[in-house]
Amino acid sequence: VTIGSASPLHQSCRIPVSLDIGLYRTHLLPASTPIEELVQRLNSLQPNFLRGFPSLLALLVTEQLQGRLHISPRIIATGGEALTKELRQRLRAVWQCSVFDIYGTTEGLFSAECSFGGGMHLFEDLGIVDVVDEHNCPVPDGTLGHKILFTSLFSFTQPIIRYEISDMVTLDPEPCPCGRPFRRISSINGRSDDILYLQGRAGGQVAVHPIHFWDVLESCGDIRQYQVVHEPDGIHLRLVFQEGKEGMASSVKERLAQQLHAQGVCCPPIHVELV
Template sequence: MASRAVRARRRRARQAVAYARAHSPYYRELHRALPDDIDDPARLPVTGKQALMARFSTVATAARFRRDHPRLGWLLREFSIDKPLPQLVAEPNRYKPSSLAGFSSMLGLLAREQEAGRLHIHPGMVIADGEALTAENRTRIASAFHAQVRSAYAATECGFLAYGCAHNWLHLDTDWVVLEPVDADQRPVPPGQPSHTVLLSNLANRIQPILRYDMGDNVLMRPDACPCGSPLPAVQVQGRAAELLEFPAGGDRHVRISPMAFGTLLDRVPGIAQFQVVQSAPATLRVRLTQADGADPDDVWRSVREEISRLLAEHKAEHVALERAVEPPEQSASGKFRRIIPLGR
């Protein structure tokens, strides 16, 4: 017999599907040949961003939270990463946040400011989301702030997918989320094997129904119990399928390398404050660097070039050219700092 939690999730799935059919012409047409009473999203057809874009609603922001909850709004503050670093540092210095959340790259930058004595806050918890949190960055943030560091898995389509534990796994909110790891042909991938992508069903969203939505994330489901003791399924996000760097390897062959491979590698290079690797041509990587205080730019570049060259050689991509950029790392229009940028992204 199914557990109470499973029965509740099936009920929510059934309600979400019924609501989507009743209120969305898109889903009504997409599901018209299906039975009326579906409580398992795996029986639904797959959809994606292109199909939903015309109907897509923006995610709630901190500003909206303050508008909708004026009595609670004082609890939440936004610090814009578009501001110059001294101003960005000054604002949390005034506010003294008890917890801190943001892109992992920006949290790492703030950790350096804390180490340098320009930032002096003492959050009890730091939550990294929006970007992969490397082990090196986690250690640096924890050491700088003397705080617990947790990662979160969230997206515009669902802001509460999973939350991290001390063992670097993300535990799914299975009460309201159905996540299906699949291969390139959208067949289920068993735990312990990395997926090509993952399909999301958000059972809570009635404004913009999200049912079997292809997120493009490579995930790995943990095949056994997590040592943290949580009974919830655990995943690790290994990157986005669309963000893998792909290099020509002769004929019709290509070499594909995860962005995390570059990030983990360069996190270990001393003297780097920030880096950004941009695939500017099919077989060219342009490396943007900001050196740490006191570091010699030429020494840092030599170390970076050696490490990337070694990684490329390990993947049989020695032919890829490396360029030393004169411009510093840049933020995207959305404000997210992308450390690895594949060609055409």
């Protein structure tokens, strides 16, 4: 079962449809489906393989723990968003299954996690991947890049040459023990256009990477969903808590302020909105 986009242009829709060739049953459930309906469909389908966006799988973990969802997938694949270490551990703990991360774009860049050496092997027979800095200069393997320039080797109808992707990735400099020749992505650190530039205590601006928000928000198991919005009047945290846990909001706000202070930021006002 794939929980993905309903758009036929999105790879989360195209891949399960293309795999539906009769060898095994495949089902596509739109990610926009209300959570109650998703739980009902999944309970009926009882998938062995479950693929979806990490934020949605986090909601399903909660449904399982609270006794409304009753499934036992053997394999879970995530994609479309960053998979945090905390969520990976929760998925494994709740379903006692293998968890694999998949990274790709509609334009043709694909990679999948390797069970031998860790990291995600790039499908380098399908495209050329250049990890570069902000000036489009290549960075050495093992160094975090500012963006990716991707050239497709199979898109003849719409040629894609050095297409800019704002994802910040690091390529592993070491060969994989599995023996595959393709390079591996060792880490994906969000997107360069997600970086917030905040006033620094020492003057100037400080670039604050999204990971500093993830560290605080993902470590709080009582938060079901969150959104961070940078407005002229400060940072707005839109939070969805587990029922009865709304009192944690002040603690989350304080921890985030401490995290920003540790980055040298003159902390802006933090507004918490309970959704």
